[in-house]
Amino acid sequence: MKFICLTLLFVCGITDSRSEQYEVVGPADPVFAVAGEDVILPCSVKPSISVVDMRVEWFRLDLKDSPLVHLYDDHEDRNTDQIQSYRGRTKLTLQELQTGNASLKLSTVRVSDEGLYKCFIQSKSWSDDVTVDVSVEAVGHSPVITVDGFDRSGGLHLQCESEGWYPEPDLEWLDSEGVSLSSETTETHRNSDRFSLKNSIIVYHSDKIHCRVKLRHYMLETLINTTNNRFISWRTSVILSSVFVVLVVIAGIFITVIAIKNKALDQLPNEHRKIQHAHDQLQDEKSTLQHERDQLLQSQKIIITQALPHLRTHTVKVTLDDDSAHRHLIVSDDGKQVREGNRISLNEGNNRFKYHLGVLGKDGFSSGSFYFEVQVKDQTEWDLGVARESVRKSWIDLSPDDGYWTVSRRHEKYLALDSPLVSLSLRVELQRVGVFVDYDQGLVSFYDVKSMSLIYSYTGLSFNEKLYPFVCLGYQYNHNSTPLIICD
Numbered sequence: 001m002k003f004i005c006l007t008l009l010f011v012c013g014i015t016d017s018r019s020e021q022y023e024v025v026g027p028a029d030p031v032f033a034v035a036g037e038d039v040i041l042p043c044s045v046k047p048s049i050s051v052v053d054m055r056v057e058w059f060r061l062d063l064k065d066s067p068l069v070h071l072y073d074d075h076e077d078r079n080t081d082q083i084q085s086y087r088g089r090t091k092l093t094l095q096e097l098q099t100g101n102a103s104l105k106l107s108t109v110r111v112s113d114e115g116l117y118k119c120f121i122q123s124k125s126w127s128d129d130v131t132v133d134v135s136v137e138a139v140g141h142s143p144v145i146t147v148d149g150f151d152r153s154g155g156l157h158l159q160c161e162s163e164g165w166y167p168e169p170d171l172e173w174l175d176s177e178g179v180s181l182s183s184e185t186t187e188t189h190r191n192s193d194r195f196s197l198k199n200s201i202i203v204y205h206s207d208k209i210h211c212r213v214k215l216r217h218y219m220l221e222t223l224i225n226t227t228n229n230r231f232i233s234w235r236t237s238v239i240l241s242s243v244f245v246v247l248v249v250i251a252g253i254f255i256t257v258i259a260i261k262n263k264a265l266d267q268l269p270n271e272h273r274k275i276q277h278a279h280d281q282l283q284d285e286k287s288t289l290q291h292e293r294d295q296l297l298q299s300q301k302i303i304i305t306q307a308l309p310h311l312r313t314h315t316v317k318v319t320l321d322d323d324s325a326h327r328h329l330i331v332s333d334d335g336k337q338v339r340e341g342n343r344i345s346l347n348e349g350n351n352r353f354k355y356h357l358g359v360l361g362k363d364g365f366s367s368g369s370f371y372f373e374v375q376v377k378d379q380t381e382w383d384l385g386v387a388r389e390s391v392r393k394s395w396i397d398l399s400p401d402d403g404y405w406t407v408s409r410r411h412e413k414y415l416a417l418d419s420p421l422v423s424l425s426l427r428v429e430l431q432r433v434g435v436f437v438d439y440d441q442g443l444v445s446f447y448d449v450k451s452m453s454l455i456y457s458y459t460g461l462s463f464n465e466k467l468y469p470f471v472c473l474g475y476q477y478n479h480n481s482t483p484l485i486i487c488d
Helices: 002-019 229-263 269-314
Strands: 023-025 031-034 039-041 044-046 055-060 068-073 104-106 115-122 127-137 144-150 156-165 170-174 187-191 194-203 208-215 218-225 329-331 337-340 356-360 369-375 382-388 404-410 413-416 422-424 432-438 443-448 453-458 467-475 484-487
Touching: 023 115, 023 127, 031 039, 039 127, 144 218, 144 269, 156 170, 156 208, 156 218, 170 194, 194 208, 269 369, 269 432, 329 356, 337 467, 356 382, 382 432, 382 443, 404 453, 404 467, 413 453, 422 453, 467 484
Parallel strands: 031 127
Antiparallel strands: 023 044, 039 104, 055 068, 055 115, 115 127, 144 156, 156 194, 170 208, 187 194, 208 218, 329 337, 337 484, 356 467, 369 432, 369 484, 382 404, 382 467, 404 413, 413 422, 432 443, 443 453
16 A cells, blocks of 8 residues: 555656646847847747746856846845846736746846846756847937038048947948949947947039948938038138139239339339339239138138038037036026026035026037037026136136136127127127037137027137036026026
8 A cells, every 4th residue: 555655656746747847948049129229038938837936037148247137036036136237127027927938128228238148947846948149239320421621623521420339330422323432441439338430531523422321220321412502602712712812922922022113212213103003003903802802701701601500410418517506596407497596405515606607517528529509588698608627616707718718698788708808799689599619629609590690709729628518697696587598
């Protein structure tokens, strides 16, 4: 009798063990994920049995230290030892576990998530695993085409830039027929985990030029029409500049001749009439030269007006730093607006402006070009521009000598706070002001966005510190509640 019981128990044990046998299955091909989006890493058991009472562990095979991605054990998640970068981004669903599906949902994918993952499932008497290969792609910004002018042979020099890609994409130029154009070698830089590209080309005849960036499953493209009147104006300005130089040389020759003849005037009275005639000719040439110069200046003014849309290709995201704001200023939660008002609470500190109702942007810039716009409509007293990193916030002089390059409105007048002050003659009230900075060329320019015209430029500058966007609502008090708004 005892022998029969032992035999039955043994058979039952074998049956239970076989009933728990299963196979862990996953995808045969790599799983492609897009940075910033969510992805499902497939893993399930075959046949489909509940894994609620089992241990489900996801970990990275290609990381040495702390490879745990997600752990489910004893009916709950146990992620104390989870990799820090995965905190709050992984999830297993109880309803799916009941059907044998242990797929992991990974939210807000990052480039660093790329790699090999192991899905391990263990019961009391059995275990199995499968490897999942995850490949991440990051889609960058649309390419930006900028115009660097004409070369001596009349060719238009174009430059295409794009950033934020992973892995490294391909960049190519195409004409209006879709034929690839030869260009310079593409410059590639890797910042953190993303790639940025830059490529230049010189074109002569094609009317429409495409810059295309391709990455596996994605493609972004930008078009520029080189027959636009804007480029014709630029070509004209190059020609006028050459004419201007020739006229200056001719004027120099005439001046030299007159100087020589004036020396000999006392000795050669009979040459007086000839010299007078030459002088009259010089005056005529001088008048012609003045006319050509006026035409050139007018052409340059047209170029500046039409170039403003291109400045917007250097637009940066500006967020105001509440920690630098004067105690009588209120900065909106998104950091895009600032107005005068009484704060509910305030963290006092030396980092705040003391006298001017000023506030800086959170991010500074130490190279290249950047551009942003500020809405000043209906506000009657303001300053805006850029300031260097080490400005004294307790100072009362917003001048270049103290690290500020700004334009202002005071008592219904517009000023450039240069050294000395410059009064600006504007026909209309400003509603939206664009600020463009070329750090490397030492240039700070201000534009009336509505009329597409230049307001004022600081030139010939030399920067050795970071520059921060700066807006201000005047000195100590401003009784106009209209906010200044950073425009995206």
